[in-house]
C-alpha cells in the first residue's frame with residue numbers, strides 16, 4: 789500500500805521491492821512458473837547447442853518473457869478468484885478458463901517461433 793510520506797524515488801524503490809518479492813514468490817511457490825522456467829532453461833541450452841543467431845536469441849527471450857508474464861498474470865487471476873469465491877461457481881470456472889487462455893496463446897506462439905528457429909537446424913542434422 790502507498791505510504792503518503794514517501795517521495796517519488798522512495799515510493800518507486802518501495803514498489804520495486806514488492807515487485808521483486810512477487811517474482812520470488814512466483815518462482816518458489818508456483819509449479820506452473822517452475823515448469824516454464826525449466827522449459828526456458830532447456831531452450832537456452834538448445835540455443836547454445838545450435839548456436840542460434842542474435843535475432844533468434846531475441847525472439848527466443850521475447851517468447852520466454854511472454855509466456856512467463858502470461859503465466860504470472862494467470863496465477864494472479866486464479867489467486868483472486870480463489871480468494872473472492874473459494875467454493876465451486878460456474879462463473880469462477882469461466883473466469884479461470886479465460887485467464888488460462890492467455891498463457892495458452894503465448895505458448896502456441898512460442899511453439900511456432902521455436903519451430904522457425906529449430907526445425908531447419910534439426911533437419912540439417914540428418
Ligand SMILES: Nc1ncnc2c1ncn2[C@@H]1O[C@H](COP(=O)(O)OP(=O)(O)OP(=O)(O)O)[C@@H](O)[C@H]1O
Pocket residue numbers: 820866873874875876877878880881882884885888
Ligand atoms: N471455484 C471453482 N469453480 C468452478 N470451476 C473451477 C473452480 N476452481 C477451478 N475450476 C475449474 O478448474 C480449472 C483449473 O483450476 P485451477 O485453479 O486448479 O487452475 P490450474 O490451471 O489447474 O492451476 P495451476 O495453473 O496453478 O496449475 C479452471 O480452469 C476451472 O475450469
